[in-house]
Amino acid sequence: MGEEKRRFGFWNTAATRHTPLEDAQGIFASSMIAALGLSLMGSAGLVASGTAGIAFVLHYxxxxxxxxxxxxxxLPFYLLSLxxxxxxxxxxxxxxxxxxxxxxxALPHFIAIDAIRPLWTAVLAGILLGFGLLGLxxxxxxxGGVGILAVYxxxxxxxxxxxVQLAFDLVVLVGAFAVASPFIVLCSVAGAVVLNLFLTINHRSDRYIAM
Incomplete structure (x- = not known):
């Protein structure tokens, strides 16, 4: 019983290693936070960063x-990851x-937004995506996508x-001019800058080494 608690509980004798249960809750919570950010971006017609940005352009x-x-x-990035x-x-x-x-x-079926400001939404969504990616x-x-390359x-x-992600995002956002107005693209750029500065400041392997 003691071994099972150490393996699957919320505590671990090896402080630098997550348990399977800790990984499960961390991945689920982080995915939900990131999904909320992406949903907000979609509601405002914004273009997200990374491969999500490519997916948004194709969707629009x-x-x-x-x-x-x-x-x-x-899908192609999983080979590099593996x-x-x-x-x-x-x-x-x-x-x-x-x-x-x-x-x-699924989120639009549970959350309805009546009014939305693109610039404010871009900043908020950038922070949400930053928290989601940081947790992951x-x-x-x-x-996935450039996130795999960035981690590597x-x-x-x-x-x-x-x-690394910011450089890729700027390239994607140039392509967004084909599907969005210059103002929306500029708001999307603001969101990408907020997201990637958040990661640059907070994601450092010398400060957090848990695996």
Whole structure:
């Protein structure tokens, strides 16, 4: 019984390692927070960062489900994850992407927003996505796509994950001009800057080493 408590409980004798139950709650909570940020962005017509941004652009162009595009766009990155970051990271990331996609699609059925300001929404959504990604990173998972690459580059070369994502996001947001007004794109840029600065400041391997 004592061994089971140490393995599955909320405590652990090895302070630097999460239990399976801790990983499960961390991934679920982080995916829900990230999904709320993505849902707010979709309600305001904004473009998110990373592969979510690509999925939003395709969604706005075709009208096909954002969740479907988000899942498909992430598929090629799982190979990099499996080869460079291991099976556990890949499986947890796959689960996080699936959960985030499902929750993002479901949220409009539970939350109705009557009025929304794009710039304020971009800042709030950026913070929510930052918290979601930070939680996933600390449980050795991500929201797929460039997040996988960012985690690998930070682990391998010490490059800040937030700065890697910001560079990629700026490229994606240039493409957003095809589906959104300049004002909406600028608001989306503000959201991406808030998100990635949040990660740059808060996600440092020398400060948080739990796995």
């Amino acid at each position: 162009l075709t009208g096909v489900s954002f969740g479907l595009f988000y899942t498909v766009v992430n 080869r460079r970051l291991g099976r556990a990271f890949t499986v947890k990331t796959f689960i996080a992407v699936g959960l985030t996609s499902l929750i993002t699609e 990173y600390r449980h050795r998972a991500s929201l 580059l930070q682990d391998r070369f010490g490059w800040r994950a937030g700065l």
